Structure formats: C-alpha cells, structure tokens
Amino acid sequence: MPSTPAPAQSRLPGEARRAAILEAATALARADGLAALTLRRVGERAGVASGLVAHYVDGMDALVAEVFTGISAGERAEVAAIDRLAPLVRTLTDGSRDAVTLVWVQAWAAAPGNAALAAAVRAEMDAWQALLEECLVAAGAADPAPIARTLLGMIDGVNAHALAGWRERREHADLLLRSLAAMLGVEVDALS
Amino acid sequence: MPSTPAPAQSRLPGEARRAAILEAATALARADGLAALTLRRVGERAGVASGLVAHYVDGMDALVAEVFTGISAGERAEVAAIDRLAPLVRTLTDGSRDAVTLVWVQAWAAAPGNAALAAAVRAEMDAWQALLEECLVAAGAADPAPIARTLLGMIDGVNAHALAGWRERREHADLLLRSLAAMLGVEVDALS
C-alpha cells in the first residue's frame, strides 16, 4: 500500500469517506503532530481534494479534537490489559510513545484557542484517571483519585521533558515507582 | 501608563529600542502565550511599526526563543531565594504561575519546528536542574542529578494538567512532597 500519496479509492459512500479522512488525519498527526493537520495536507494524505475534507468535517478545530481523542483512546486501549502498576508505569515512560507525547503536549498548548479540543483533553484526562484508579485500587489504595491524578501528571511531565531532550528513561521510571510506593504507603517491591 | 497601545516613545537609540521591543514581546507572551508573538502584534504592543520589530530581531524564531528564556529565567530568579525544598515545591505548584506554565508547554510544542527555541528550552531545563540540585544537596542527597530531573518533570507535568483543567493543587503538592521524601530516602517532615 502506498503510504504518502494514498490509494484514493474512488467514490466512497459518505460515511466511509469520512472514516477514511479521519484515518488519514490520525496517521498524519501520529507522524508529524497535531500542528500538521491542515485541510490540504489531510486531503493529500487521504488522496482527496482539500474541499472534500472540509465537506466531511465540522471545522478544523473539531477535526483536531476528534483526532486527539482517537489517538489518546488508542493508547489507552493498548495498555488497558496491563493491570499491575509497575509494568504499566514502565511501559508509559519507556519512550516507545514519544509520538503520542508530542500530541498531548500540542493539545495542551492549543487548548486555550480551541474549545472543542480543550473539552476533549479534559475527557481523556478523566478516562486515563479512571484507568489508573482501577490499578491503584487493586494495589490497595483507599483514596485513589488524587494519587491517580498526581501520578498521571508525573508521567506526562517526565515524558514531555524526555521529548525536549532529557533521555534518561530508566532512572525516571525507577524514581517514579519509588514515589508511587510512597504515595500508596507500601514497599516498592509490592508494585511489581 | 497606557497598557495595550503603548506609549510610543519617539526616537530611541537602537539598543534601548531593541530592549523596549523585547519587553513588549515578553509582556505579550506572558499575557497571551508564545503563540501570540507576531511581528504586527509585538509592534502594536510596543507602539512601533511591524517593520521596526523585524529590524531589531533576527527572525521570529530567535525572538520567541529569547522571550522564552527571559520568562523562564525571571521565574528562576523569583524563587532562587527559597532554599528549602518544601516551600519551593509548594510555590511552584500553587497555581500562581499558570501563565509561565502555558509558555513552557507552548515551548515544548513548538520546539520541533524551531531549533533556536529547542536549544533555549534545553538550556533552561539545565538551569532549573542546577537550581534544584542545590536544594537537594543541602537536604542531604548523594546523587541529586536524576532526582532533580525527575522532580522537575513531576512539577511541570502536574502544572500542565492543572492548566488543562484539574485544579486540586493542595493534594498534588502534598503527594509530590511525599514522593520527594521517598526519592531522597528521608522522612517527609525533614523537608519543611
């Protein structure tokens, strides 16, 4: 399958075309970030005229918000099966998801000027919090909500810094786990 | 003093005009973020034609990098006098610096497309790390570098999340301090 110019299947039913455009936009955002989402570039990637992209989308702000939600939800689905905290934290900070981290950072930066994106960011943060809370409760946390929020902030912050230049992943993961154990009031070994 | 349209002092010597433009750009970035920095808007804020801004600046990328460095360095100067870890962490997470957090997040997001800004971000991160290391050594840390880096990531991440909607500041600060004590291998009370 040709990757960049796209196959350009001719004459899709509206719903399928809309899905194809969304998929192209998502692939583009994964590769080059949310800032790369323009009508023309998405159209090119989808093998379609820019006007058609505009026709199937309720404004670029809505498209950006939708793509963001899709990428974040996809990442959640990937790690949902991990129910132990230690491997979960290690997976989320091992650098294998830098592309997604860039999307998150760009979403925070763009949220003040894009209400739909801001709402999507808050919704995804809540979903991630819920995911972490499940693991925390299983690990014996009595009041998991604040710990989940703080841990999520820690993970995102460390990842953002890694994106900007600091790459000492392993030490970050170890220190994060030590911190998590302290927040839970348990020994570090209990997490692995 | 009129704030928005600016006084427009006439005929400054070159160096002073350049400083005035930089000050106007910094004020604008503090209020509306780095994304608000355009030749025309900075010129308007400084009470000066857009062409003059371009004349005193080596491209917008360089201006953005310079403004970022100034804002971050200013924040460091504000907290440099705090030498105890607990009040330092509390000050950095109490929400009084949300404007600066937005600047940081926008800098991370824009760094991939602005080499000068990327270098400035790395330099400021190093400076912040050095500042934290001093406090950590004073608190008895044997190997402060990784702890400083991780702590800085935690602080920035929690602040970025707060920027996006979560506002439970106090619980974050308390949990951060508990984490910090664990990373240092000391009791929480030893930090305050």
Place this chain on the structure above:
DNA sequence: GCGGCAGTTGATCGGTTGATCAATTCGGCT
C-alpha cells in the same frame, strides 16, 4: 541653519491557512 545619518515607517510581496461553492464526474437504478 543645515547636512547627514540613525531611527522609523508602512506599503508590499509571496506564502499558507480555513472556508466556500459552482461545476463536474461517476455509480447505481430504472
């Protein structure tokens, strides 16, 4: 009082963006 030059202006250029819409094309149904 006046010449010269540093400081300053603002129109202008080429480019990109989101959005719009008349015109065109094609697939399926009769």
Place this chain on the structure above:
DNA sequence: AGCCGAATTGATCAACCGATCAACTGCCGC
C-alpha cells in the same frame, strides 16, 4: 441506454503570516 443525485473537484476568497525595502523624519554635530 440514460439519467439523477450523491460524491468530488479545484479555483477562489479573505485573513494573516514573516520578511523586505524605498521613502521619510527628526535629532546631533558642524
């Protein structure tokens, strides 16, 4: 076969961007 409507095109618009530069202005030294 022929046609109707949905799908699609691509030119076009207004807005904004960074950058450039010829022209203007006013201060300083003579």
